[in-house]
Amino acid sequence: MCIVNLQLIGSNGEVVPEHLSSDERRRLFPPLGIIKVVSLKWICDGRPVQIDVQDCQWLILPDRSGVAVVSRQFGKDTAYVLNADGDIRFKLNNPWPRTQYYEPIDQYGFSYPSIEKGRLGFVVYVWRPAPGKQSGTSVEHFFEVDARTGDLLGFHPIK
Numbered sequence: 001m002c003i004v005n006l007q008l009i010g011s012n013g014e015v016v017p018e019h020l021s022s023d024e025r026r027r028l029f030p031p032l033g034i035i036k037v038v039s040l041k042w043i044c045d046g047r048p049v050q051i052d053v054q055d056c057q058w059l060i061l062p063d064r065s066g067v068a069v070v071s072r073q074f075g076k077d078t079a080y081v082l083n084a085d086g087d088i089r090f091k092l093n094n095p096w097p098r099t100q101y102y103e104p105i106d107q108y109g110f111s112y113p114s115i116e117k118g119r120l121g122f123v124v125y126v127w128r129p130a131p132g133k134q135s136g137t138s139v140e141h142f143f144e145v146d147a148r149t150g151d152l153l154g155f156h157p158i159k
Helices: 022-028
Strands: 004-010 037-044 049-054 056-060 066-071 078-083 086-091 105-117 120-131 137-145 150-159
Touching: 004 105, 022 150, 049 150, 066 105, 078 105, 120 150
Parallel strands: none
Antiparallel strands: 004 037, 037 049, 056 066, 066 078, 078 086, 105 120, 120 137, 137 150
């Protein structure tokens, strides 16, 4: 199964070309600038599929077999990969608390799905407050995931 004829649908129903970056949308769709993508439509095995991405960070998988999604509606602790037919392939709970670097005072959550060196991953932000101060340390980590199974393959800080 594969995503075919992908259409990005804007907040006013406009079809946004898939190849346009958010910066290009900002420049090419006057007068208000960037067009917010609120849903994705495509054909899978001859059947139409549509998903709502209004409050999501999303990414079409490089092999077009599905979509990686981080959504506020799912909460900071869950990310998903959907198959091309719209079904959930796997759900990923936030891996940060299972690392050796986790501390109970950490504030963390999924930021967005990403591809690094051709591999799927999810970026997790971590903010650790400094004891007794209003400041703290902030860092993002890339957690590589097997796109077929959801198994964690490793992680590293993003520089």
